[in-house]
Amino acid sequence: MAELNTGDGGGGKGGKVRSKKQNSKVDLTAMVDLAFLLITFFMLTTTLSKPQSMDLTLPDKEKDPTVKNDIKVDENRTMTLLLGENGKLVRYVGMLEKPLAAPKDFTYGKDGIRKELIDRMTKVIAYSTAKGKPKDGMIVIIKPSKKSTYRNLVDVLDEMAIVGVNATGSYAIVPEFTPEEQKLLEVKK
Amino acid sequence: MAKIKMKKKSTSTDMTAMCDVAFLLLTFFILTATAKVPEVLPVDTPQSTVQTKLPATDLSTLTIGKVDGKTAVFFDLKGRDVRKKALELMAQKYNMEFSAEDTEKFALMESFGVPIQNLKSILDMKSADRNKAKQPGIPKDSLDNQLKDWVLYSRKANIEINDKELQFAIKGDAKEQFPEIKQVMDILQDQKINSFNLVTGLRGKNF
Numbered sequence: 001m002a003e004l005n006t007g008d009g010g011g012g013k014g015g016k017v018r019s020k021k022q023n024s025k026v027d028l029t030a031m032v033d034l035a036f037l038l039i040t041f042f043m044l045t046t047t048l049s050k051p052q053s054m055d056l057t058l059p060d061k062e063k064d065p066t067v068k069n070d071i072k073v074d075e076n077r078t079m080t081l082l083l084g085e086n087g088k089l090v091r092y093v094g095m096l097e098k099p100l101a102a103p104k105d106f107t108y109g110k111d112g113i114r115k116e117l118i119d120r121m122t123k124v125i126a127y128s129t130a131k132g133k134p135k136d137g138m139i140v141i142i143k144p145s146k147k148s149t150y151r152n153l154v155d156v157l158d159e160m161a162i163v164g165v166n167a168t169g170s171y172a173i174v175p176e177f178t179p180e181e182q183k184l185l186e187v188k189k
Numbered sequence: 190m191a192k193i194k195m196k197k198k199s200t201s202t203d204m205t206a207m208c209d210v211a212f213l214l215l216t217f218f219i220l221t222a223t224a225k226v227p228e229v230l231p232v233d234t235p236q237s238t239v240q241t242k243l244p245a246t247d248l249s250t251l252t253i254g255k256v257d258g259k260t261a262v263f264f265d266l267k268g269r270d271v272r273k274k275a276l277e278l279m280a281q282k283y284n285m286e287f288s289a290e291d292t293e294k295f296a297l298m299e300s301f302g303v304p305i306q307n308l309k310s311i312l313d314m315k316s317a318d319r320n321k322a323k324q325p326g327i328p329k330d331s332l333d334n335q336l337k338d339w340v341l342y343s344r345k346a347n348i349e350i351n352d353k354e355l356q357f358a359i360k361g362d363a364k365e366q367f368p369e370i371k372q373v374m375d376i377l378q379d380q381k382i383n384s385f386n387l388v389t390g391l392r393g394k395n396f
Binding site: 025027028029031032035036038039042043045051052053054055056057058059060061083144145146147148149150151152153154155157158161162175 | 201203204205207208211212214215218219222234235236237238239240241242243253358360361362363364365366367368369370371374375378379381383384385386387388389390391392
């Protein structure tokens with residue numbers, strides 16, 4: 001072991017020859033200080049946790065846009081969310097010509113669209129159960145406009161994940177706008 | 190009267206155990222950690238409550254952000270061998286020559302956003318200078334769609350080296366408008382990559 005004399009710098013008074021007691025203890029304080037400094041450094045400079053991510057699966061792209069394979073969907077099960085500029089969010093239920101719930105503005109977050117989503121989802125499931133198909137859940141159509149931001153899209157996708165739309169129904173991102181829908185986003189600024 | 194003897198207490202504690210623990214932790218951190226590379230294109234990712242983690246390997250990240258007010262896409266690929274192979278394939282496609290030294294530099298580099306014709310000048314820089322150099326983003330318009338080729342050849346390189354399909358992550362700036370994101374998604378979808386990850390930050394529980 002290492003041997004080190006500590007704290008006997010001013011000894012040897014009187015000129016007596018004395019056999020010094022060897023102190024076998026090493027002062028580790030400085031070493032511990034250094035070790036913790038390095039630990040802190042490594043903890044701060046390294047990325048221990050990988051960044052989070054959100055899975056997104058899109059349907060296959062249609063090669064030929066003229067080919068239309070329209071799948072008929074029950075209008076009672078659909079809900080359309082239009083994402084506009086500056087965090088504008090409009091939702092309507094069913095078809096726009098004769099909506100089951102008129103277009104209305106919502107905000108993002110738990111007090112806004114989430115309540116509506118949960119509310120609508122229970123209604124849809126009740127409707128499907130009444131029809132004898134309890135597995136048919138809600139279908140959400142997300143329509144991000146050209147002026148909407150990536151944050152808006154991720155926010156809505158996050159709502160989908162929180163509400164659990166995928167468990168029973170599904171959602172789709174459709175960036176196609178009819179003139180009527182465009183109007184809905186433009187009015188009432 | 191009995192003498193009360195004050196016991197002399199030693200002020201120095203035994204640091205041996207503490208030192209042991211500290212060094213054990215230090216060793217752990219050094220061995221497990223990978224150095225954090227500075228981001229070439231800093232972006233403010235949107236937040237979500239989803240807690241899936243990004244894979245550490247077989248991953249390519251497409252960063253979408255603003256450089257001088259214009260949208261730019263930066264490309265990043267994980268794995269040194271995959272990067273080398275991807276560069277080799279890209280060099281073939283664009284009739285470029287990269288020396289062994291350049292390839293080595295490319296393998297160690299972080300994400301980049303220059304047309305392949307200018308890649309050499311970026312490789313010659315020091316890594317600190319690369320972040321300062323205004324990289325204009327990888328061309329992705331219909332006339333010169335290098336992003337598409339990077340995606341394609343990285344996939345090929347990854348299959349050749351790791352025998353796995355490459356995964357793609359999109360790291361977009363929250364303020365980026367949807368059409369810009371859509372354009373990148375379309376490039377991926379044109380190659381039948383219909384599933385990808387969106388990089389997000391962590392959001393508080395009470396959102």
